[in-house]
Amino acid sequence: MVYGCNAGQEKKAVVFAVGGAPGEVMVWEEVARAFTDESGIPMRILRQPTDTAQRRQGLLVALGSAQRDPDVFLMDIAWLGLFAAGGWLAPLGDVALEPFFIETVRQADIVDGQLIALPFSLDVGIVYYRTDLLTEPVPRTWQALAAAAARAQTRIQPHTPGFYGFVWQGAQYEGLVVNFLDFAGSQGGFLVAGDRILVDSPHNVAALAMMVDFIHTQAISPPNTYTEMKEEEVRRHYQGGDALFARNWPYAYPLHAAEGSPVRGKTGVMPLPAPENGSPAATLGGWHVGVSAFSDARAEAIQFALYLTSRPVQKLLALKLGLPPGRRELYTDEDILEKYPHYELLAEILRSARSRPILPNYTLISEIMQRRLSGALARDYSPAQALAMAQQEIDRMMARTRRDPPGSRPR
Amino acid sequence: MNERQVKKLLVYLGAAATLLFCLGPFVYMLLTGLATEPDFLRPAKAFIPTWDHYHSVLFSETVHFVRYLINSIAISGISAVVSVFIAALGAYALTRLNIPGGRPILLIVLGISMFPPVSLISYLYKLMSALGWMNTYPALILPYIAWTLPLSLWIMVSYLEQVPQELDKAGLVDGCSRLKILVRIILPVAAPGLFATLLLAFIYAFNEFLIALMLTTDQAARTIPVGIALFEGLHGQVAWGEIMAAATVTTIPVVLLTLLFQRRIIQGLTRGAVKA
Amino acid sequence: MTRDHRPASDFRQARQPARRPPLTRDQVRGFWFLSPLFGFIGLFILIPVLGTIADSLFRDIVYLPVRFVFLENFRALWADPSFWSAVRFSALFVLVSVPLEVLLGLGIALVLNEPFALRGWVRACILIPWAIPAAVAGRIFQLVYNFSYGAANYLLDLLSISREPLNWLGSDLSAFIAVVVADAWQTTPFAAIILLAGLAAIPEDLYGQAKVDQAGMVARFRHITLPLLKPVLIVTLLFRTIQALRIFDIIFVLTGGGPGGATESLSMLAYRHFAAGDFGYGSAASVVLFLMAVVAAIAYVRVGRFQET
Numbered sequence: 001m002v003y004g005c006n007a008g009q010e011k012k013a014v015v016f017a018v019g020g021a022p023g024e025v026m027v028w029e030e031v032a033r034a035f036t037d038e039s040g041i042p043m044r045i046l047r048q049p050t051d052t053a054q055r056r057q058g059l060l061v062a063l064g065s066a067q068r069d070p071d072v073f074l075m076d077i078a079w080l081g082l083f084a085a086g087g088w089l090a091p092l093g094d095v096a097l098e099p100f101f102i103e104t105v106r107q108a109d110i111v112d113g114q115l116i117a118l119p120f121s122l123d124v125g126i127v128y129y130r131t132d133l134l135t136e137p138v139p140r141t142w143q144a145l146a147a148a149a150a151r152a153q154t155r156i157q158p159h160t161p162g163f164y165g166f167v168w169q170g171a172q173y174e175g176l177v178v179n180f181l182d183f184a185g186s187q188g189g190f191l192v193a194g195d196r197i198l199v200d201s202p203h204n205v206a207a208l209a210m211m212v213d214f215i216h217t218q219a220i221s222p223p224n225t226y227t228e229m230k231e232e233e234v235r236r237h238y239q240g241g242d243a244l245f246a247r248n249w250p251y252a253y254p255l256h257a258a259e260g261s262p263v264r265g266k267t268g269v270m271p272l273p274a275p276e277n278g279s280p281a282a283t284l285g286g287w288h289v290g291v292s293a294f295s296d297a298r299a300e301a302i303q304f305a306l307y308l309t310s311r312p313v314q315k316l317l318a319l320k321l322g323l324p325p326g327r328r329e330l331y332t333d334e335d336i337l338e339k340y341p342h343y344e345l346l347a348e349i350l351r352s353a354r355s356r357p358i359l360p361n362y363t364l365i366s367e368i369m370q371r372r373l374s375g376a377l378a379r380d381y382s383p384a385q386a387l388a389m390a391q392q393e394i395d396r397m398m399a400r401t402r403r404d405p406p407g408s409r410p411r
Numbered sequence: 412m413n414e415r416q417v418k419k420l421l422v423y424l425g426a427a428a429t430l431l432f433c434l435g436p437f438v439y440m441l442l443t444g445l446a447t448e449p450d451f452l453r454p455a456k457a458f459i460p461t462w463d464h465y466h467s468v469l470f471s472e473t474v475h476f477v478r479y480l481i482n483s484i485a486i487s488g489i490s491a492v493v494s495v496f497i498a499a500l501g502a503y504a505l506t507r508l509n510i511p512g513g514r515p516i517l518l519i520v521l522g523i524s525m526f527p528p529v530s531l532i533s534y535l536y537k538l539m540s541a542l543g544w545m546n547t548y549p550a551l552i553l554p555y556i557a558w559t560l561p562l563s564l565w566i567m568v569s570y571l572e573q574v575p576q577e578l579d580k581a582g583l584v585d586g587c588s589r590l591k592i593l594v595r596i597i598l599p600v601a602a603p604g605l606f607a608t609l610l611l612a613f614i615y616a617f618n619e620f621l622i623a624l625m626l627t628t629d630q631a632a633r634t635i636p637v638g639i640a641l642f643e644g645l646h647g648q649v650a651w652g653e654i655m656a657a658a659t660v661t662t663i664p665v666v667l668l669t670l671l672f673q674r675r676i677i678q679g680l681t682r683g684a685v686k687a
Numbered sequence: 688m689t690r691d692h693r694p695a696s697d698f699r700q701a702r703q704p705a706r707r708p709p710l711t712r713d714q715v716r717g718f719w720f721l722s723p724l725f726g727f728i729g730l731f732i733l734i735p736v737l738g739t740i741a742d743s744l745f746r747d748i749v750y751l752p753v754r755f756v757f758l759e760n761f762r763a764l765w766a767d768p769s770f771w772s773a774v775r776f777s778a779l780f781v782l783v784s785v786p787l788e789v790l791l792g793l794g795i796a797l798v799l800n801e802p803f804a805l806r807g808w809v810r811a812c813i814l815i816p817w818a819i820p821a822a823v824a825g826r827i828f829q830l831v832y833n834f835s836y837g838a839a840n841y842l843l844d845l846l847s848i849s850r851e852p853l854n855w856l857g858s859d860l861s862a863f864i865a866v867v868v869a870d871a872w873q874t875t876p877f878a879a880i881i882l883l884a885g886l887a888a889i890p891e892d893l894y895g896q897a898k899v900d901q902a903g904m905v906a907r908f909r910h911i912t913l914p915l916l917k918p919v920l921i922v923t924l925l926f927r928t929i930q931a932l933r934i935f936d937i938i939f940v941l942t943g944g945g946p947g948g949a950t951e952s953l954s955m956l957a958y959r960h961f962a963a964g965d966f967g968y969g970s971a972a973s974v975v976l977f978l979m980a981v982v983a984a985i986a987y988v989r990v991g992r993f994q995e996t
Contacts, residue, residue, distance in 0.1 A: 049629050051641055053962070058546075058628035060964065064749055065540040082964070085750040162835070172945040224834035226946060227856045233649075360750040363963040371769060375947020378857055386947075389768060400763050401748055401965070414904055418801070425798035426809050433813050436872055439838055440827050450836035501724040508717030511710075516721070523732055525984055527933035529954040530973040533742065533961050534735035557731035560724060589716055618820040620936040621954070625961065636822035640940045651830055658823045662815075669818040673811045680877070681884030 012297045014041055014304050017062075017070035019048030019055045027320050035307050041300045046070050052174070063088040066294045071301035074120055074287045077108050077355060078174065078362055083290065085360030085403070089116040090291040090298055092305060099311070099329045107355040109288060116290060118309045119326030121317075123285030124346065124353050125182045125272055128238060128246045128256060132266045142183065142210060142273045145245060149220040152244040160242065165220035167234045168247040170211070172374040175230055177366050178283045179247065180373055181356070182272050183207040186281035190357050190365075195402065197357060197365060200391035207275060208376050208383035215377060226377035239263055247272070249285065253342055254322045269342040271349050284353040286326070324350075361401045368393045437662075444659045449651035464656035475630035476657050479638035483661075486548055486634060487616035490555035494612045495605060497556070498563030499571075503593045505564075506571045507579055517568065524561030532625040539626055550626045551634070555619060559612040566611065569682035570604025571597065607679035610672055614665060635661050736977070743971040749964030760971035769948055770972065773956040776863075777979070780952065781931045784867045789923055791871060792878025797908075799879070800886040810883075817876040825940030828869035832856055832941075839865075859949040862942050866950050869937050874930065878923050885919030886912070925987040932980050953979075 018028050025047060032043035046069065048055045056079050062070060063086060075083055083089050091114040097105050100119055109117040127145070129138070133152055139145040149165020156163045169175035181189045188203030214221040222229070222237070229237075231248055235255060238246035241262045246252075256267045274280040289308050291301040307313060314325040318336055324346055330336055331347035356362065368390050376386035443449050444464055451458040468476045505513045531554065539550040574597055582592035598605055620636045627633040639661065642654050669676060710718075743761070746754045764770045799810050816824065831838045832855035840852040856862045889912065897907045935954040938944060944951030944959075951959075953976040960969030 047629070049641070054628065054641060057962065060749065061540055061545045061628060064964070065543070065545075067543070082750055172943055172947070222834075223852075223854045223857065227854055228834060361748075361963075361965075364960075364965060367959060367963065368769075371944075371948040371951075373947075374945050375949070378859070378946035378949070380859060380947050380949065393767065393769070396763060396766060400746070400759070400968070401751070403751060404754075418904060419803075422798050422801045422803050425794060426803060426805075429795050429798060430809055430812055432872070433816050433876065436824075436827050436831060436838075437815050437819070439831065443830060449830065449833075452838060452841040453836050456836075497723045497727065500720040504717035504720035508713045508720065509711070510714060510717045510721070520724075520728065522984065523728055525929045525980055526732060526736055527954060527973065527976050527980055529933065529935065529957045530739045530970075530977045531732060531735040532958070533966050533970055533973070534738035535731070536961065537738075537966075538735075553727075554731045557727040560728055564724065589713070589720075614818060618822075620820065620822045620939075621958065624939075625958070636820040636936070639820075639826055640822040640936075642826075649829075654826055655830070658819075658826060662819045662823060665818045666815050669814045670811045673814055676814065677810075677880050677884070680880055 012042075012300070013044045014071045014297050014300045015044045015046050015069040016304065017046040017048055017059065017073040019050055019074075024321055027317065031308070031313060031317070034313075035304055039300075039303060039307075041297075041303065043304070052076055059083075063292060063294070068292075068294055068296040070292060071295040071297050072289065072291050072304050075117065075290055077284060077286055077288060077358075078366070080108055080111075080117060080288060080290075081358040081362050082360045084111040084116055084358070088293050090293045090295060090302070091116055092118065092291065092302055095306065099327045100309075101326075101328050101350055103351065104284060104326075104353070104355070108284070108358055111358070117288040118290075118305060119286060120289045120308055120314075121287045121323040121326055122350055122353075123249050123251075123287075123324065124282040124349050125178065125247055125285075126250060126282075126342070126346070126349065127270050127272060128248060128252065129268050129270060130244050130263065130266055131268045133244050134268075138268070138270045139273055142275055145273050146210075146214065146218060146220055149244050150218055153220055162222075162237075162240075162242045164222045164237075164243050166214060166245040166247075167221060167229065167237045167243045168225065169231055169234055170215070170221070170225035170229050170374075170377055171227060171233075172370050173230060174366055174370070176226075176373050177356070177369050178285065180204075180207060180211065180369070181281075181283040181354075182247065183211055183275065184281075185275035185278040186354070187278045188275070189281065189283075189354065192357055195398065197359075197394055197398065198391070199369065199394060200387040203275065203278065204387055205384045208373065208386060210275075211373075212377055212379065212383060216379060226374055250324050250340075250342070250346060251322060253340065269345060271345065282349045282353045284350075284355045286324070288326075360403075361397065364397050364401065365394055368397065440655050440658055440662075443651055444655035444657075446652065449655075461652075464650075464652035465660070468653050468656045468660065474642070474653065474657075475633075476635075476638065476660075478630045479633055479635045480661065482548070482630075482632055483617055483635040486551045486555065486632070487613050489548075490552050490559060490616045491609050491612035493552075494556045494559040494563045494616075495567070495609045498560055498567045498608065499593065499598060499605065501564050502567035502571045503589070503597065505568055507576065508589070517565070520561045520564055528558070528619075528621045532622055535622065536625050545626060546628045546632045548632055551623055551632060554622050554626075555616040558619065558622070559615050562615060563608050563612050566608045566679045566682055567601075567604065570601045570608070574600050603675060604679070607672070607675035610668060610676060611679050614669070617665060739970045740974055740977075742966055743974045745967045747965075747967035747970070749966070756967070760967050761975075763968065764971050764975065769951065769956060770975075772948055773951050773953045773972075774975070776950060777932055777934075777953050777976070779863070780867070780870075780934060781928055781983075783863075784870055785924060785927045785931050787867065788871050788875045788927055789878050789882075789920070791875045792923070793882050793920075795875065795879040796882035796886055799883050813876040813879055815876075816872050817874070817880075819873065821873055821936035822940050824869060824873040825937040828865065828872070828937070829941050831869075832865050856942050857946055859946065862946060862950050866934075866938060866941060869941055870931070870934065873937065874927065878927060881923045881926070882916065882919060885916050885923075888919075889915045921987060921990060925984065928983050928987070929980055932983060933976065 016032060029045055032045055036043050048058055059073055095115055104119055109115055109119065134148060136148055139148055145166065153163060153165040169179050184204050184207035188201060188207050191198040215225050234246050234248050235252045237243055239256055239261055256263050272280045272282055289305045291298060291305055295301050309326055311327060314327050315330055315333060317323055318325045318330060319339060331343045337343055372386040372390035375381060376383045445460050447459040447461045450456050468474060504510055505516065535554055539545045544550045578596050579592055582596050618636060623634040623637045627637060639654060639657055642657065744755060744757055746756045795813060799806060834852055834854050839855055843849040843853060853861060855865045893911050894907060897911055933954050934952050938950055938952055938955055942950045944955050953972055957969040957972040
């Protein structure tokens with residue numbers, strides 16, 4: 001499907017693969033047109049589906065078979081390891097990294113000393129809460145949050161049956177892994193030790209036990225948390241007025257605040273609480289822009305990638321799409337802060353946000369984690385058992401999918 | 412109550428239970444597609460009918476539903492026609508031309524139809540990627556022809572067996588070639604069977620999921636079962652109303668075809684199986 | 688398809704011992720007529736299956752160079768608990784759903800084999816679930832089992848079985864039941880139709896004779912219907928077993944293999960690895976599934992043969 005095709009014969013069109021909601025694609029087309037007007041480089045938009053896994057699949061097909069199109073595309077941060085290992089990303093050359101979150105770029109976009117992507121938009125988990133229902137100060141620890149949630153629930157649930165203290169993403173998908181990392185805090189999560197990924201740690205067991213506890217023992221999270229709750233289910237549950245706290249992404253902010261929303265004007269935003277005797281660590285999400293190594297218009301594609309991450313374009317997209325920008329400097333921009341006052345808090349969280357391991361087999365790691373976390377939430381086995389099993393399976397999988405040691409000659 | 416009455420009672424109870432079982436979920440689908448909110452079964456909620464979901468599914472370009480439907484109809488239609496023609500040729504050879512090992516051929520083809528589709532998809536994926544055909548019609552049509560062939564062949568054989576051999580002889584006397592005899596004489600006589608086979612092959616291809624899931628990436632070639640399975644709202648919510656409206660629009664034609672031609676379909680389905 | 692004749696001629700050579708008389712012109716033409724069939728099946732089914740079997744012996748991961756590892760993938764599968772859980776699920780699913788569906792189908796077939804008003808309509812209606820794509824059926828049942836407003840919990844409440852909503856897809860057992868029920872809805876009609884044809888083929892006068900002999904309804908079913916239906920019953924069981932072994936669509940949509948992988952079938956496991964770019968491992972899993980299907984088919988053919996003699 002080709003949209004906005006400016007049949008430029010003299011110059012090879014740059015093909016930009018991008019997905020997302022219908023409204024978003026319209027904005028993308030505007031941006032592509034503006035770029036063409038400015039640079040004279042014709043653009044084509046290759047439209048991808050909304051679903052993240054499907055978007056990845058589409059790019060995988062094109063890059064895996066070394067096709068010349070698309071030239072430039074957006075990648076979820078979780079795919080970067082795979083795309084880099086496949087040798088599918090062209091180095092972007094010397095770019096001033098100062099205006100970005102340098103730590104993010106270092107974690108995600110620089111591989112073997114080469115800059116192979118740039119953060120286009122960043123995402124990080126935050127907690128929304130009802131300012132009219134929270135009677136105590138904003139909780140700083142998960143325990144305090146649970147206590148506040150339980151109190152509110154006892155007060156409100158009798159006359160509003162669907163009301164729960166705290167909603168979050170527990171369905172078996174990538175979001176579950178991110179939620180788990182959010183619960184685990186800075187001392188838990190994926191610990192990379194050499195070529196081993198460590199998940200079976202006391203901090204992680206405690207975090208998982210807390211998640212199980214929230215659903216089954218304290219019952220401050222609904223029973224369908226681990227069967228149905230993804231970001232939109234959480235967003236709608238909270239927005240319907242049926243929760244005190246909701247862990248979600250920043251995209252929900254303008255929706256909660258929209259006209260007609262039952263929680264409009266009653267919603268506050270706070271950072272993720274800390275685990276007991278630990279400190280919080282938000283898990284970094286978001287989209288990065290990269291250029292195909294097989295591109296037949298590489299220089300032009302790189303020019304477009306830089307254009308997408310330039311200040312005016314980032315600002316425009318942030319204002320129009322509500323996507324938190326990749327450039328740090330925009331989080332202090334007056335126009336943006338006026339529209340999204342919570343960006344000040346976001347910038348603070350983003351500075352210390354932690355990326356998931358950037359590994360080519362991250363999908364396989366995540367799938368193992370999703371199964372075992374979900375099994376623990378369904379109480380098929382204990383949290384300790386779940387993580388012990390996940391550890392064993394990850395170790396085996398890592399051994400099987402390890403890169404050949406340098407020097408060994410593949411067949 | 413004598414035995415006759417007991418039996419009658421059992422039959423009517425059984426029929427009622429069958430209807431409830433088969434139609435219940437189907438009606439639920441219809442209702443949800445027409446309901447403003449999917450929670451109309453909850454105590455305090457009411458069923459408020461609306462055409463909104465149909466409107467958005469049929470007229471909003473961004474959900475690509477119509478495109479999926481067109482893809483599905485075109486891909487399954489082409490696959491079914493080609494498959495049935497190839498099966499007719501094969502069935503003609505097996506029933507008239509005295510092929511050595513005709514029965515084993517039939518059994519081998521039947522055996523092949525039992526291969527799990529998941530054991531094909533990775534190879535097909537690589538093949539279509541190498542040819543640059545990923546996410547195009549041929550990527551699905553070619554495997555679908557092969558996929559529906561065993562079924563088509565079995566049914567066509569069962570129909571052609573019943574067409575009297577004298578017709579061929581008459582044709583040969585008139586100097587027709589074998590191909591001409593098949594196309595001009597035999598197939599018109601076996602037209603009902605041909606039609607039943609076509610219908611079944613179409614439905615099989617239309618309902619296929621795994622190959623389409625693996626070989627398509629977007630609306631350029633994505634078929635409707637995959638479209639509905641992966642249907643998501645603007646931000647990833649499950650839009651039940653739209654999903655069920657889409658499901659209804661998809662299934663109504665197939666269901667109507669099935670109801671109209673139920674006799675033929677049942678005949679076609681059972682011929683192969685009962686004979687085997 | 689310019690090379691379509693190849694499989695046909697290969698076939699001829701393989702099939703034809705030297706001392707047979709040469710083929711007649713009709714037979715040669717017959718093989719030409721069969722060649723597109725062999726061509727399509729060969730190119731798009733047989734070669735892919737052989738390719739998958741070959742690939743299962745390689746470390747074939749999208750970001751790594753391909754390397755021959757012989758049985759390494761199978762060894763890894765053997766050590767993978769999710770593989771065993773998928774094997775267990777697939778086996779259990781066959782053992783529970785196939786008999787259930789064939790029994791239900793037999794019940795429906797027996798009812799529809801009796802004359803009654805509106806019989807044609809009922810027979811038409813049972814085709815509806817069959818005609819709906821399994822993926823769509825999965826969606827319908829996903830809503831049926833929805834925790835907050837699905838029909839399943841509504842029924843529990845209505846029939847006073849449970850006031851508390853049940854989280855259907857949230858425990859191993861109830862998710863298994865949910866999958867079995869959804870699959871039964873979609874596939875029982877197929878069993879019913881085949882069995883109905885089998886019933887219709889039983890000559891009416893056999894029953895007439897039995898009635899004269901004062902045999903009751905149950906006795907007639909046991910002594911006449913069941914033995915005569917046996918071949919059809921076995922065919923139905925075989926078809927259903929093969930289909931149940933490879934279940935994918937409904938699970939992919941309904942449970943996604945959850946909770947915690949409890950309802951993941953072998954097909955799902957293989958697909959999941961293909962989608963993650965791990966082709967060798969996924970191929971190994973599909974080879975195992977393929978072998979299970981072969982074993983099941985052989986077992987049924989054996990039983991069928993045994994019954995005949």
